[in-house]
Amino acid sequence: MAHNRQFLSLAQARAPFFVGVDVGGTNIKVGVVDDDGSPLSWLSIATEVERGPDDGVKRMAGAIERAVQDAGLAKKDIARVGLGTPGTMDVAQGILLTPGNLPGWWNFPIKQALADACGLPVTFANDARSAAYGEFWAGSGRVLHSMVLFTLGTGVGGGIIIGDLLVTGEHSAGSELGHLIIDHNDDARMCSCGQRGHIEAYASASAVVKRTEEALEAGRASSLKKRIDSGEELTGLMIDEEAERGDELAMEIILETARYLGIGITSAMHAVDPNGVVIGGAMTFGEHESKIGRAFLERVKQEVRERALPTLADLTTIDFAKLGGDAGFIGAAGLARRDYMQETKG
Numbered sequence: 001m002a003h004n005r006q007f008l009s010l011a012q013a014r015a016p017f018f019v020g021v022d023v024g025g026t027n028i029k030v031g032v033v034d035d036d037g038s039p040l041s042w043l044s045i046a047t048e049v050e051r052g053p054d055d056g057v058k059r060m061a062g063a064i065e066r067a068v069q070d071a072g073l074a075k076k077d078i079a080r081v082g083l084g085t086p087g088t089m090d091v092a093q094g095i096l097l098t099p100g101n102l103p104g105w106w107n108f109p110i111k112q113a114l115a116d117a118c119g120l121p122v123t124f125a126n127d128a129r130s131a132a133y134g135e136f137w138a139g140s141g142r143v144l145h146s147m148v149l150f151t152l153g154t155g156v157g158g159g160i161i162i163g164d165l166l167v168t169g170e171h172s173a174g175s176e177l178g179h180l181i182i183d184h185n186d187d188a189r190m191c192s193c194g195q196r197g198h199i200e201a202y203a204s205a206s207a208v209v210k211r212t213e214e215a216l217e218a219g220r221a222s223s224l225k226k227r228i229d230s231g232e233e234l235t236g237l238m239i240d241e242e243a244e245r246g247d248e249l250a251m252e253i254i255l256e257t258a259r260y261l262g263i264g265i266t267s268a269m270h271a272v273d274p275n276g277v278v279i280g281g282a283m284t285f286g287e288h289e290s291k292i293g294r295a296f297l298e299r300v301k302q303e304v305r306e307r308a309l310p311t312l313a314d315l316t317t318i319d320f321a322k323l324g325g326d327a328g329f330i331g332a333a334g335l336a337r338r339d340y341m342q343e344t345k346g
């Protein structure tokens with residue numbers, strides 16, 4: 001993806017400074033961000049889930065120290081740390097509950113553990129909600145007063161921000177847009193959560209691969225078949241590449257995905273009525289730079305025009321996210337900044 005972020009030099013940066021930590025099943029990203037949402041440094045370490053949460057937190061603290069040094073700062077210059085992790089979680093208690101991609105880290109009080117390990121106050125949030133806040137604060141949502149974010153990756157994540165309020169919900173499950181229902185039928189597709197008909201079961205990267213496999217098994221001709229037969233693993237990226245080369249099935253799958261997403265977006269628009277909807281995550285088909293990305297976005301908008309209340313269809317902007325894979329740590333830092341501002345105000 002074309003997200004070669006320029007680091008801000010310390011001379012251009014605006015204090016106070018914050019650190020954002022974005023924990024994923026494979027990697028942990030850590031970055032220092034200034035008061036305006038611009039990163040000064042950034043690094044990534046392997047999560048190595050099997051080493052357990054205590055070891056993970058220790059290495060996070062080490063990465064924070066390195067990122068702060070790389071930015072030309074000292075620990076005393078950091079006002080607060082923001083920590084975003086995959087759910088399920090209890091945000092208020094600062095505890096990981098049963099995150100599917102962090103096995104062995106379940107029921108772990110990660111917020112306090114990181115605060116102890118790095119000696120700084122920590123703000124805790126869901127990773128998709130952090131990414132949404134990052135886009136809202138420093139990316140596509142910068143001009144928006146209220147925003148809904150959908151992220152298309154292995155799963156489908158979401159975030160709802162109204163004013164400066166991030167919708168977390170009473171049980172840390174607010175903004176779970178991946179589980180919006182788009183098919184009520186008894187034979188609707190099964191979601192990773194164990195319920196049927198949720199958008200994640202249709203529009204996530206794994207769902208896109210599954211739908212493509214089904215079409216191939218049903219005998220559809222496609223250039224994808226040749227690549228799979230030669231031993232390559234079918235992925236969202238491969239489907240994107242073959243669509244780019246003119247493969248009909250690949251293009252059909254992508255536009256169908258856009259249609260499913262458009263249905264979910266319409267429901268979110270009816271619930272929230274935001275200024276804008278932002279689409280991010282790893283599977284966005286090259287975004288504006290690619291004709292596939294543009295066709296995908298146009299198909300989403302078409303579906304919304306056909307289904308949404310006319311005023312909302314006319315006035316709500318729908319666009320791709322801007323921060324790419326940096327949205328998580330930038331947003332976690334942004335949420336830390338928000339807590340810091342609230343504390344220092346009073």
Ligand SMILES: [Zn+2]
Nearest residue numbers: 179191193198
């Ligand atoms: Zn679900």
